[in-house]
Amino acid sequence: MSQFHALKIASITPETDDAVSIVFDVPTALQDTFRFTQGQHLVLRMTLNDAEVRRTYSICASPDDGVLKIAVKRFPGGVFSNFATDQLKPGDAIDVMPPVGHFFTPLDPSQAKTYVAFAIDEGITPILSLVKTTLAREPKSRFVLFYGNETVNNILFREEIEDLKNLYMARLSLFHILSREEQEVDILNGHLDGEKARALVQAFCPAEVIDEVFICCPQDVTNDIVSALGDLGVAKNHLHFELFHTAALAEKAPLPAKKETRENAAHVTLTLNGRKTEFDMPLDGTSVLAAARDRDIDAPFSCRDGVCGTCRAKLIEGKVDMAVNYALEEEDLAAGFVLTCQARPLTDKIVIDYDQA
Numbered sequence: 001m002s003q004f005h006a007l008k009i010a011s012i013t014p015e016t017d018d019a020v021s022i023v024f025d026v027p028t029a030l031q032d033t034f035r036f037t038q039g040q041h042l043v044l045r046m047t048l049n050d051a052e053v054r055r056t057y058s059i060c061a062s063p064d065d066g067v068l069k070i071a072v073k074r075f076p077g078g079v080f081s082n083f084a085t086d087q088l089k090p091g092d093a094i095d096v097m098p099p100v101g102h103f104f105t106p107l108d109p110s111q112a113k114t115y116v117a118f119a120i121d122e123g124i125t126p127i128l129s130l131v132k133t134t135l136a137r138e139p140k141s142r143f144v145l146f147y148g149n150e151t152v153n154n155i156l157f158r159e160e161i162e163d164l165k166n167l168y169m170a171r172l173s174l175f176h177i178l179s180r181e182e183q184e185v186d187i188l189n190g191h192l193d194g195e196k197a198r199a200l201v202q203a204f205c206p207a208e209v210i211d212e213v214f215i216c217c218p219q220d221v222t223n224d225i226v227s228a229l230g231d232l233g234v235a236k237n238h239l240h241f242e243l244f245h246t247a248a249l250a251e252k253a254p255l256p257a258k259k260e261t262r263e264n265a266a267h268v269t270l271t272l273n274g275r276k277t278e279f280d281m282p283l284d285g286t287s288v289l290a291a292a293r294d295r296d297i298d299a300p301f302s303c304r305d306g307v308c309g310t311c312r313a314k315l316i317e318g319k320v321d322m323a324v325n326y327a328l329e330e331e332d333l334a335a336g337f338v339l340t341c342q343a344r345p346l347t348d349k350i351v352i353d354y355d356q357a
Contacts, residue, residue: 003273004045004095005030007068011090015156019073019122020085021060024096026068034068036099038107038133039126039214039242042070043302043310045095048079054301055080056308058126058216058242059099060157062133071156073122097300100310100357102332103242104130105212112140113211116201118225120148120192123216124156126242130214135168142171144205148192148217151181173204192217194224198232207232215241219326236330243307243326266318266345268292271353272299281345288320288352289340299354304341311340312357318350 010025026034041058057070072084088094103126115134119127124147131143149155155176165174176183177192177200187199201207213234215222222241229239265280270292281291289311292299302310309327315336320343328337340352 004097005033006093007034007096008093009088009090010067012088015071016073016154018085019071019156020088021069021071021157022084022088024068024094033098034096036063036068037101037104038063038129039104040099040101040129041103041126041308042068042099043097043300043308044080045097046080046083048083053080056302056310058101058103058129060125060128062129062136064133064136071122071125073156097310100300100312101126101242102309102329103214103216103240105240107134107137109138110140111138113138114142114144114205114209115212115214116144116146116205116210117214118146118148118192118197118217119215120217120221121154122156123218123242124161125216127214127216128157128161131164131172135164135171142173143168144173144175146175146177146192146197146200148177148179150179152176152178175200175204193221194228197225198228201229201232207234210234211238213239215239217241217243219243240329266347267349268345269317269349269351270297270299270313271355272297274355283345285344287341288343288345288350292340299340301341306339306342309339312337313340313352313354314338314356315343316351316353316356318348319346320344320350321346 007024007026010023013021015021036059041056043054043056045052045054057072060071061067061069072081074081074085117127131145134141135143165172175188177188179191183189187203190196213229215225222243226239226241230236264283266283267280268288269276269278277297279295289299289301300310302308306324307326315338320338322339322342324342325339327339
């Protein structure tokens, strides 16, 4: 699961003034390894300035496209994003982990659903994959996409999205919300937030007809949209979200207030790639992931902020406390899944299986 593979870059294409798309050359022997589901993401690893850098990027292609493609947007001070947009070139190799993530719902050609998506800026990347795949594989379903940007020139994959609109004219409703460029329809002007989402749904897609909602926006906007749609009657288990940015944890999360351990250490059993490892870890606020990495166990991770879900694993035995959780939905928690970057033991013994994630 956590193994990286060196993939060469097949092509790099400028998409906007500050963003590029990257297509990887996947060897025949790795085609099955890198087979993905719409909405999933990749973890990339490089050494830059003598330090290991890991970043998570959503796949912006459909599984039916036959390519493995991501988009990278430059950010001020961004170590990887600036390197990728300025220096990466075809033929260069990057370590890439096989696709992971659960930002999707099962598709069935017999279904006739109404899907709604909210995206801001580069949040379009997993949404684009979801839209393309859903409309192709469910001929009776429709998709309503609300996409927020500053100006038309900032719209990532603008031509590709317009082509999709032309291809699925009767089943794809597309609304661009621009914050720095005036449009004729007033409701489409301004920032995409909770109140705007409420107004858009009421105007263009009544909540009672919505089957599934996908949201890929910054954390505060996502929270507001989830709250607004809940107020309109959209069931919580039909609201799916993935964050592309959240404030990093400023400091190590404090120990849980109430522990069920009898000593000041917990015994941990980890299963990863078929191999079982056991160790004791201190109860000093250290996460299971950090304890594993300290012991040279190559457990998967990327953001370490409870956002990307790369470190997801199944808790087989024991209890843990998670400081934050932005990646797991209620059904995941009910099934026993945890984010090991946030998990801190509450019991003397915990058993965690990455292979069941």
